[in-house]
Amino acid sequence: MARRESRHVPYDEAQNDAHAAFWADPSARSRRRGRRRDAEKARPRQTPRPAARQGVRDEPRRDAPPWRDPWQEPRPEPRSEPWPEPRPEPGRPVRQRPRQQPRQRSPRETVRDEPLTVLPWDVPFDAREWGASAPDARRAAPRAERPERPEPPPRRPEPPRAPARRRPPARRPHGPADRLGTGALVLSIMVGLGLLAVVERTLLEGGPIGGTDTVGAQGRAERSRPRATRPAEDPPRTAPARPDRDRGGAPAPAPDVQALTDRVRRITLQERGAAARQKYGAAGTAQPIVGTDRISRDRTWAFGTTAIPVPDDSAALPEVAFFAARWTPRSGWQAALSGTSGFGALLTRMPPALMSADEARALNRHATVTAEQAAAAVNGARAGDGLVLPWRVGATWSMGAVPTRNSPRPLGSLTFWGGDGTVTAAGDGRLYRFCSAGGGGLVLLVHPSGLATTYYRMRDVVRVRPGSLVRRGEPLGRTGTQRPCGGAPASRPDVQFGLRRGADDVPFEGARLGGWTFRERAAPLLGFAERGDIQVLTGGLLANLGLAAGPAGSDGPKGERPEKKPANDKRRQREDPQQ
Template structure:
């Protein structure tokens, strides 16, 4: 029997029979073809349907072949998805092998359950902490308490009290204030202390500045001793003065020390040295160098914790000594100190002076060399050190009771005594050396450079009596020598240290009238035991 064509020739509505359904889309899965009709419908011959293309192609879009662009886009999408999966799997934490369980669905033909997709939700949540439960009220309360404590601390500082000394008003106990703050009476109105620098309040005094003191002492040294240093050195000083603060008060307002103008490397002159005293006035330093009036004034007001009264008197006498007083103290016309030569009594050393080529006075560079090399104090006094206090060479000074001072330069292994220590005549000071403590040209052999000084300038050695000898200078020819009675010692000759004895020998006794002169007596007799040989630089010995 022929089938009835109850459909309408329309592409939109085919009016097909209910059983003539379009086949399902092909699927790669095995069960997708289930329910498909095994045979195609047959249309009557000569009907309109038989002349149309296959019924399964009606209403479909014709598939086109993929282009190269489509292929590249698919590959790019596939690669991007693969990279995303790799990045997500990198953050996974795989369980250890022992903790892995066998999936019961594997091998049973069933599809395994899908794993959760990695992401922020896959991260394990941390446990809740007590701070998570802090509310807005707690935060506001913390801020209020902090601001209150800050206000209390600021109020305490403005009132001038240290933090932590506040106490309950109900306790009724008085507060123990630090030194300088009075305790207010109960019930009295509180007056906050004024801050330094406020209107009507004096500013706090500045603290002493050690660097400013050093700069000021150097400036004063060059102003007062610079001209003499240039004249003695033959050139301007190449370095700044060497300043050393040897003593300072506990509060730092009083300082005592030494200063020296360094000697250039090519000069063999004695350095220009001086003491200084300084006081901090609250705004600036007031200083004075030895030889100036301010030096004695400051020493007179210096506290006993810094300098004793006896030491201050000795230094004031040294600083105020005039040239005439110094000459009388060393030439025997006035009270002297009984000075001896700076080595062991009874032994002889070589005497050296400045040469004629230097253009200076011969005795301005008096030095002694030889013997056992031990340098001794020429007289009793107080010992001071210039140009450093280390183990290197030292320039030592002994200030004697008359106000005259003896200096000893190029001394090595100096005695480690405190500045201002009392030494006696003959006490060891060190050993001879070749290098000056304050610079200058080195010596050819170990020696001790000897000189006399007062507060303002050196004391000339011409006419000085030291160790039983009188030192003198002669202009034509320019020469410095030592003499004792009829004996003379020229530069380069040996001179004996006779100790603290007068320079003149007792006059010889006159012979009896008509009698023959005895051996060893009278002008024609042998020289006195105190006579020494005069060894000239050429090596010839002459008996004076």
Template structure:
């Protein structure tokens, strides 16, 4: 018995020396040691691809609109802004159908900070296919094609005719049939700005629709500042920038001549920062952008834009930039040559030039105004 007990004790000692101690954790909890790492290195935890949140159709659309806008509009934007590098466009989604396969909205390429210019902007319509979003900007044949195919929930039937005319880039009529964008009988100061754009400010600062049309916001801030596009029945469009307290009517709504659009301001929410002077920046054009204002007729005046100055003429009377301009309403002016879409190079406006005072000019339907 002594021999057996001693044998068992020796066997236990040998087994303890040869066999490793049992692990504290299951084998399944062990993590492999990667090549080039010490035992104390933090292991790399691989996450399954399914954990990544899918990109929504709206985000995919926004990225595609940015790509198309920069591809098609960057050359013009760089020229107008005088820069080589552009910021990503501001994309605004106005409508999308329930299936998320059709969309309509606006895009704006922001001007650099410190640039007080009218932003390069456009409307777009898009269709989602297996290949992704197909985006078309206004002014292209593809825009009209998609416009006609889009469901009424995205492009209502009442808007299609004016959007098609806007995108067709037809020659704009010189006699616009529009008044100046403020109250009839009021005199506002004409301000020289960048090519193809005039500035106006005066009175109570209320900017009014110069004619009937469909309204679209191109970009805006939470405070109600923004850039507004008004497309008139003949396809001609007017733009308004540096607006504050912008009207809250829905995009695509029909507004009438004299309806409130906003107020003159200094904020430029589409880029550029704060402007040094309160005004509304006003332009006329089509889907390809603003045109030179030279020879357009507004509010009873013919606007002139030369390399040296911007001014308005009526019946032999000339009003230069920096002087008050009376709004006669939507009345025809004298015939003039066709306008050009090419900007006037080397323009050096002369604000504050002498103007001719208009004595006792009768207003439409009534009494003369002595305060011009």
């Protein structure tokens, strides 16, 4: 590496030379202060003024005096000096170290012991000035009056520096401080190389990973959220890498998304197949529908949804699950479904670019919530999520329930239709879509308590990024007859509504939604919604009383709210074109 060239000599180098000089000859006087090394090298080897030349003062000396050791020379008597007071003589020069590259010195070039603000080669030797300090000499003999002073040698821009690597070998770093510095340097280089790898991966996979919903500060800002992503204001962001679109004909790296899909299908059938068979009343024949919502840039982490399609003769809600997967070179894809033990571990280790910490928390809560916790969250035993019925508060829709085979639940497939057909979110939560290859699909909202609500058979499903935050009352889609996850065809456009936790469906028994409490009776297989004395059977009309109605069946001023139902009913008749 090139040495840095500079005009000044740093203190430690000069000082170091002073040290070396001192230890080389401790009896020598120190010349450490204010001397540059090369200046010391150029120190005049001045001979004492011979007495024979005392009278010769007319012409300047033109020849450089040859080097003679002043100590070997006979000393003139100080009293014989013609000057009234003895002038200081330059001291004995510091012993010179062998110079690697001897400098060509002009014969004129002699240096006086003078302040170094005057460069040595600016002052030619003048015997008349011997013993006087340089400014005095200049004053005594101005330039104009100096006889035939020749041109000074061209001023060098850079004084000749001592060649590199002049330091004694003891200067090699060996102290603990140097080891620390080296260690820091090594660590820095390693971090830099790691950053290089990170940057390279990012560039290879197409620019910075923008567009997660965690741009900006998460922590404190999070509390002022949830910020709703309205479909009107939030155009669909760049779709996460979809296996079928994104990978096209690209040369497949080892983490293969098709292999991931196969693996998730197998796991889904293993872990959810039995539950699906019981729910559907028959074994599904189709393969599970796997959607890889997100995949990391290096294709080693993936998150998505899987669903077992419903046979055509069953009206049950599809059996759905989230999956998280990781690819390792040794064992390939490792995937876990929500509700199983490995899911939470994979979620928390997932890259933050793929899944923000709070989303991972919400999903983990959803995956691990027990049946009791879910029931308590929805039946008022605990402060739940404040769920309402999935349409505009104040409007009245019809409630239906298709009886399913082999299902002990009369409200196992609860459907609603009516109003303007706009299905709204039952509560705040994060939105995910299943079987969403065609853009629609089953919508699942994961609420803060971990409970989720599902909305099926909708058309015009809102196009937001999976995992976006949705507020209560925001539109999710319109009642429809779509069956992306299979199922029996519906006789009218409706929305199939359900409660869900990570591992299983949550029964409607005791659930309080929009001021109503849902009941399921087994003795006569019967499901209904009740509020106070009013009971609405399936097929009846249900007004969404919202949160203001308070808990269902409560006394107090809200007790007569159900009496308003006829009024709502009339309005419904007015505004519902489908009825």
